[in-house]
Amino acid sequence: MPPMSPMSGNLASFRFADVSNSTTLGATRLTAAEAFSILSQLALASRRGERSLCRKSAATVRALASASDRNRRRLAASGAACVLAAAFRGFSRGGGSESFDILCGILSSLVLVFSFEDEEVLSDLGSPESLDSIVLILRCGDSSERSNAALVLKEIFSFDGDLARAAARVEGLIEELVGLIRDPISPRCAKAALLAVFHLMVSADEWMAARLVRMDMVRLVLESLVDSESDKRMSEVALAAFGRLCSFEPGRKKAYENALTMPVLVKKMFGVSDLATEHAVSSLWVLCKNWQGGEEEGRGGGCVGEALQLGAFLKLLMLLQVECREGVRERATDLLKHMYENEHGVGCIDNKDFKGLRLPI
Template sequence: MASTWRTRKADQKTNLAKRRSPNIAEVSIPTHFRCPISLELMKDPVTVSTGITYDRQSIETWLDMGNTTCPVTNQDLEVEDLIPNHSIRRMIQDWCVANHSYGIERIPTPKIPVTPAQASEILSGIAAASRRGETTKCRELAVKVKAFAKESERNRRCFMSHGAGRALAASFSAFAAGPLENSKTGVLEDILSALVFMHPLDEETAWHIGSPESLDSIVLILKCGDLAGRLGAVLVVKELVSANGEWVEVMANTKGLIEALVKLIKEPIFPQATKASLVATYYMVNSDVERMASRFVDLGLVPVLLEILVDSEKSMCEKALAVLSGLLSCEEGREKAYEHALTMPVLVKKMFRVSDMATEFVVSALWKLCKNYNEEEAEEGGRRGESLVEALQVGAFQKLLLLLQVGCSGSAKEKATDLLKLLNGYRGRAECIDTMDFKGLKRPF
């Protein structure tokens, strides 16, 4: 009896909820609240010089595509002609509140975008403050640049078009010159945090931020700056080395920079910082600078990368595999990989589990580990021979065959074919185990 009563009570509550919350599809959005371009409810209505009101994002996208006319009247337009329509926006907000029971959320009041005049004034202020050595004023303006750029893509583009990257980099270089006092560290960190939003860096910006004094300050921030400062520093380093190969040698000759990058990978502060460190490391390891890979290996990066591969998400795995493949190009890197119990199991396991890009890095890494194999060493129980046997045990042969069947790039196909030839002669020496289960494998730490 009690059970029946509770069931009826629950049904009554459900029916009442249905009556109070009609389907949102039943609500008809007034025509004058819809953007003429997207036909969606306007969130930031702006009126152009022709008198037509659009949603800001839609009309700016229209203009960014190279269009110079009003979509409705076909008259000429300029982006400066966009005037916020506060009356329509308040009417839309009132309508949203009135229809809240239908599941419609009130649109937030949009923030006013930065104007070209404001951007120019802020950047001029940064230049003047850096010339006078006014750290407090420069910090205040750099924080303002970051806040505006973070707020919207439109603001970021506005600052970029007025040379924000060059202004910030020149200011950083000015404060980095001379003895680095504690009072300077804060302004340098704030400038870097703002500069992160001004990518890609042009040649003049890179020249300022890549000066010896600037790089020394960046290394110091990477090692002992605050979290935001360290993130900004590593993002700038990544941008430099990925934009131009000439900067790799400059970075390699900057005392303490490589150690700082490795530390960020070993002791992560943010996933974004770790990924930026891995990308910067990738470009440096795969450069023509002599013994670059060996320097990273000597700092203990190989076992760290293998640990990252165990349970990281797709993007992190791709970057870790890219760096690992580069480190295996040197003898020291391969020796460290041979010594690690996770090397073969993790590489083979990741062959099809991440992405096509990751698969190519896996094949490249396996090929580098096995290509110098020779029978004498195998008979003597050498590390390379042991690695080949282990690769067979964890199912590398079967996965490589499958890879050739499903298809891959020319480079990966060539390496996979070479690996199969190497492994084929030793198939009788090892029994394949299930590559899906490596729980029983002991780690060396």
């Protein structure tokens, strides 16, 4: 953004005492100059550490952005996310507990105008002091404030895998998110926390994956997939997260032990989206190819046998008859061959299944 200037005199209609008047603000057509002046005031208050003025400025941004989509776009285009993220980082220094109310207000304004494609925003919100403050809000905020904190983390994690892995090591961050999933205080908050953790899983390294597995996230992911029948995006992210955990041995072990694993994966192969199909097939491939047998062998012939009994073989055949990405086609073909060779008398494959195929296997 260009250098900040003092607030101009043409902002009389935005007196801080009037920010709660949604009727007035809803009729306001915010100009670029007015947006710039409001953000200038906020940046100046932040740099000077003026808590009261910063709180009021953030409230003005929040009220205007909430009043109309046009105002929200105007503020976003004027760099509101950068100003708010810098203010959040500034008031996080020295311990966020001293500025808790201000930080919550800034974050609730930020979620209305943020753009996490901006490296400056990511740098400020991903700083150690900012992440500590976000954890504090997750722990002590009300339902709306916790939802905002989880939403911000979700956006950070989905955009920058390196930052996600670094954030996972911040004390208490994962625990607070998982706590919001296990004991939800509102549907919005639980969904935001789920998406944040799922995006964290997608970027997980071996250390993080092992930690998430110990926190019973394999079960939580599978249960969320059962509950997300009508939510395509949630299913896609959850399947991606599950696949990442299954790429490590501890995650596969938990997946083999869970009775929901095969039914959920086979069901999600169709009826959600191409991306969900890709993730479901990939997880099935990883689990079936790495199956070593064991105590669960009696459960329908183990991993492969259970998948066959649930109709995975026919679904894979159907998948090969439609357009799909080459990587998905290769894994589906390899998985079909593996199932055929390891049927072990389960009796779920019939040579008639191969008749009339449009494309050869």
